[in-house]
Amino acid sequence: MTNAKAIEVKTDGEAKAKSAPRGPGRRLHGSLVHKLGLAILSGQYAPGDILSGEVAFAEELEVSRSAYREAVQVLTAKGLVESRPKAGTRILPRNRWNLLDPDVLAWAFAGEPDIEFVRSLFELRAIVEPAAARLAAERRDRNDLKIMKDALAAMRRHTLATEAGRAADRDFHNAILQATRNEALLVLNASIGAAVNWTTQFKQRSRALPRNPIPDHVRVYDAIAASDGAAASEAMSELVHLALEDTRSAMKG
Amino acid sequence: MTNAKAIEVKTDGEAKAKSAPRGPGRRLHGSLVHKLGLAILSGQYAPGDILSGEVAFAEELEVSRSAYREAVQVLTAKGLVESRPKAGTRILPRNRWNLLDPDVLAWAFAGEPDIEFVRSLFELRAIVEPAAARLAAERRDRNDLKIMKDALAAMRRHTLATEAGRAADRDFHNAILQATRNEALLVLNASIGAAVNWTTQFKQRSRALPRNPIPDHVRVYDAIAASDGAAASEAMSELVHLALEDTRSAMKG
DNA sequence: TGTCGCATTATGTCGGAGTAATAAGGAGTA
DNA sequence: TACTCCTTATTACTCCGACATAATGCGACA
Numbered sequence: 061m062t063n064a065k066a067i068e069v070k071t072d073g074e075a076k077a078k079s080a081p082r083g084p085g086r087r088l089h090g091s092l093v094h095k096l097g098l099a100i101l102s103g104q105y106a107p108g109d110i111l112s113g114e115v116a117f118a119e120e121l122e123v124s125r126s127a128y129r130e131a132v133q134v135l136t137a138k139g140l141v142e143s144r145p146k147a148g149t150r151i152l153p154r155n156r157w158n159l160l161d162p163d164v165l166a167w168a169f170a171g172e173p174d175i176e177f178v179r180s181l182f183e184l185r186a187i188v189e190p191a192a193a194r195l196a197a198e199r200r201d202r203n204d205l206k207i208m209k210d211a212l213a214a215m216r217r218h219t220l221a222t223e224a225g226r227a228a229d230r231d232f233h234n235a236i237l238q239a240t241r242n243e244a245l246l247v248l249n250a251s252i253g254a255a256v257n258w259t260t261q262f263k264q265r266s267r268a269l270p271r272n273p274i275p276d277h278v279r280v281y282d283a284i285a286a287s288d289g290a291a292a293s294e295a296m297s298e299l300v301h302l303a304l305e306d307t308r309s310a311m312k313g
Numbered sequence: 314m315t316n317a318k319a320i321e322v323k324t325d326g327e328a329k330a331k332s333a334p335r336g337p338g339r340r341l342h343g344s345l346v347h348k349l350g351l352a353i354l355s356g357q358y359a360p361g362d363i364l365s366g367e368v369a370f371a372e373e374l375e376v377s378r379s380a381y382r383e384a385v386q387v388l389t390a391k392g393l394v395e396s397r398p399k400a401g402t403r404i405l406p407r408n409r410w411n412l413l414d415p416d417v418l419a420w421a422f423a424g425e426p427d428i429e430f431v432r433s434l435f436e437l438r439a440i441v442e443p444a445a446a447r448l449a450a451e452r453r454d455r456n457d458l459k460i461m462k463d464a465l466a467a468m469r470r471h472t473l474a475t476e477a478g479r480a481a482d483r484d485f486h487n488a489i490l491q492a493t494r495n496e497a498l499l500v501l502n503a504s505i506g507a508a509v510n511w512t513t514q515f516k517q518r519s520r521a522l523p524r525n526p527i528p529d530h531v532r533v534y535d536a537i538a539a540s541d542g543a544a545a546s547e548a549m550s551e552l553v554h555l556a557l558e559d560t561r562s563a564m565k566g
Numbered sequence: 567t568g569t570c571g572c573a574t575t576a577t578g579t580c581g582g583a584g585t586a587a588t589a590a591g592g593a594g595t596a
Numbered sequence: 597t598a599c600t601c602c603t604t605a606t607t608a609c610t611c612c613g614a615c616a617t618a619a620t621g622c623g624a625c626a
Contacts, residue, residue, distance in 0.1 A: 088578070093390075114608060124580045126379070129609090130386045137390040137416070145608045146588040159500045160413050163390075180497040187444040187498075195436075244433040244504065245440075247412045251497065341610070366576060377611045382578090398577050399619040 089127035093134045094167075100140050100151060101167035111141070111149040138164055162250040169254055175311070181255040182307070186300045188248060189233070193280055193296035194289040196239035204239040208232055208281050216274060220260045230256055232277060236284070236296075259303050263310050276302060342380035346387045347420075353393050353404060354420035364394070364402040391417055415503040422511050428564070434508040435560070439553045441501060442486070446533055446549035447542040449492035457492040461485055461534050469527060473513045482509055485530060489537070489549075512556050516563050529555060 099105055111117055111132075118128040132149055135141045139158040143149035158164055159177075168177065196204070214228035230253040237249050260273075276299040283292035352358055364370050371381040385402055388394045392411040396402035411417055412430075421430065449457070467481035483506040490499050513526075529552040536545035 113606085126579065126581085130383055133383045133386045134390040137387040139415075143608070144588075145586075146590090146606065148607075154496070155499065157500075158411075158414060159496060161411060162392075177496055180495040183448075183495050184497040187441060191440040242433040242436050243407070243412060243430055244437040246408065368576075379611060380609095396577070397619080398617075399575070399621090401576075 089123070089130050092121065092123060092127055092131040093163075096131060096135060097138075097140065097163065097167040098170055100135070101164065102171040105151050107151045107153045109151045110147070111151075113148060140164070160248070160251050165250055165254045169258055173258065178255070178258065178307075181251060182300070182304045184248075185252055185255055186297065186304070188245065189236070189252065189300055190293040190297040192236055192240050192242075192245055193284060193292040195242065195245075196236045197284045197287050197289040197292040199241050200239040200284055200287075204235060205281075205285055207235040207238070208284070211235060212274070212277060212281060215277065220263075220273065226257055226260050229260060229273075229277075232281075236280075239284070256303075259307050263306055271302070271306065273299075273303070342376070342383050345374065345376060345380055345384035346416075349384060349388060350391075350393065350416065350420045351423055353388070354417065355424040358404050360404045360406045362404045363400070364404075366401060367396075370402075393417070413501070413504050418503055418507045422507055426511065431508070431511065431560075434504060435553070435557045437501075438505055438508055439550065439557070441498065442489070442505065442553055443546040443550040445489055445493050445495075445498055446537060446545040448495065448498075449489045450537045450540050450542040450545040452494050453492040453537055453540075457488060458534075458538055460488040460491070461537070464488060465527070465530060465534060468530065473516075473526065479510055479513050482513060482526075482530075485534075489533075492537070509556075512560050516559055524555070524559065526552075526556070 105111070114125060114128065118125045121128065132141060132143060136143065138161050139156045140152060141149050142152050159168070168174070211228045211232035215225055215232065218225035218228060220226055220229060233252055233256055234249045237246050237252070240246070276295070279295040280292060280299060283289075283295050358364070365373075367381065367385075368378060371378045374381065385394060385396055389396065391414050392409045393405060394402050395405050412421070421427070464481045464485035468478055468485065471478035471481060473479055473482060483502075486505055486509055487502045490502050490505070493499070529548070532548040533545060533552060536542075536548050
């Protein structure tokens, strides 16, 4: 019954909409979704907990019931909560959560993400990305290669210390997924991007910065450009494993 | 501007809530989400189309504006639409859709799913499931094996012609994902389950029924039970490819 | 013809009232 | 004493009408 303790959606004054820069809604009530989603993903609410009454809760948050209800609808759509007539709105168990939803991922990585979850994401990367690189090598066209090349150039120019550099990193991996011509794979870009981003950011923070990741990316690019599926798969596999290793050692230190 | 032509949410009489058996909300407005989601996924609305005005649209559907708004919120959360102050609610391009969302998948497979999309799902299966089987072989415990064994027994008992048999099929594949101890992989159970389900259902419909899939599943199970990762991976790979082949020939016939 | 400002319009937000459904507690019985 | 059924009260769901806000499109003016 850890209800509305210290959620603080005060939104002091008139600057209400600024708290949620992007996400499901840049609207006013969208910030509520952001707050609640963050609170749930960060573990402030455990599965099974109940969000007290609708009216009481909306009161504490100082928002109208409409805004609260629409926020709950969004969270319900993402599988985070479930609300029933008498029992109130209760947090669902983790396995019901839509962990691949971009917003949910963003919330999970906003605070200190669960190490176990990060590990599972890397395992997913290690499975999907080499296969994606192989397909990309077989199906890419000239335009795909140009996008990858530009991303690589941007990575070199900005370095991974800047947000622009990390965005270029994500663009590179995303371009590979695009080149697979596979819609289902493409949906994974959000989860893979989150893992990629967190890696570089984490390494940056721990100032270990053990190795330059650019050459690894170049090897992948060269194999894809040469339409060599096997080499692309292997190069990408190596890239992911090295990234995982770096992250591991950075976490220890 | 192909707006509210022939959506027909009439919900004749008092039997309103029954139209949405499961999904995001079995509530009254949940049926709206179902209808709209179905309409979008089936292509009745093309990306870029606008859902006329909020008030006008809610009027045509004979529901209150609140219900309509909450439905739109859910669709927004799934990345299907986006609504802006003046321009109305517009269908987003496909690449913004959250295709791995269980509800979206259900809508996609409710009508005649896009062949290209089914192909991409099978490609995803062919990538993920063998790897998952390998991990499952390394990490499964006794309980996992029991669940798989029960699912196999249920498949034999009910056959794939019945819904119970197809559910057992999904359970088997789901149990493998469970045994990987990987949260990120586990989220893919919905998409894989949809592909699995559609395969069997489709083959059933086309009365081709070319081969008994049980032995393939048993081979996978045996390898996992023997903790033989390589064999499990290979058996699962074969299973997926055979399923794909069967589906292909069934589609032609 | 180009730009600025205003009015229109649709969305966002709000509080309230009525309805339906569930869960809990009490009454009755075995 | 334990179990079943029913009553009751709490709560979410639905709908309503109004105001606030923001963006677009049009018209006026330079």
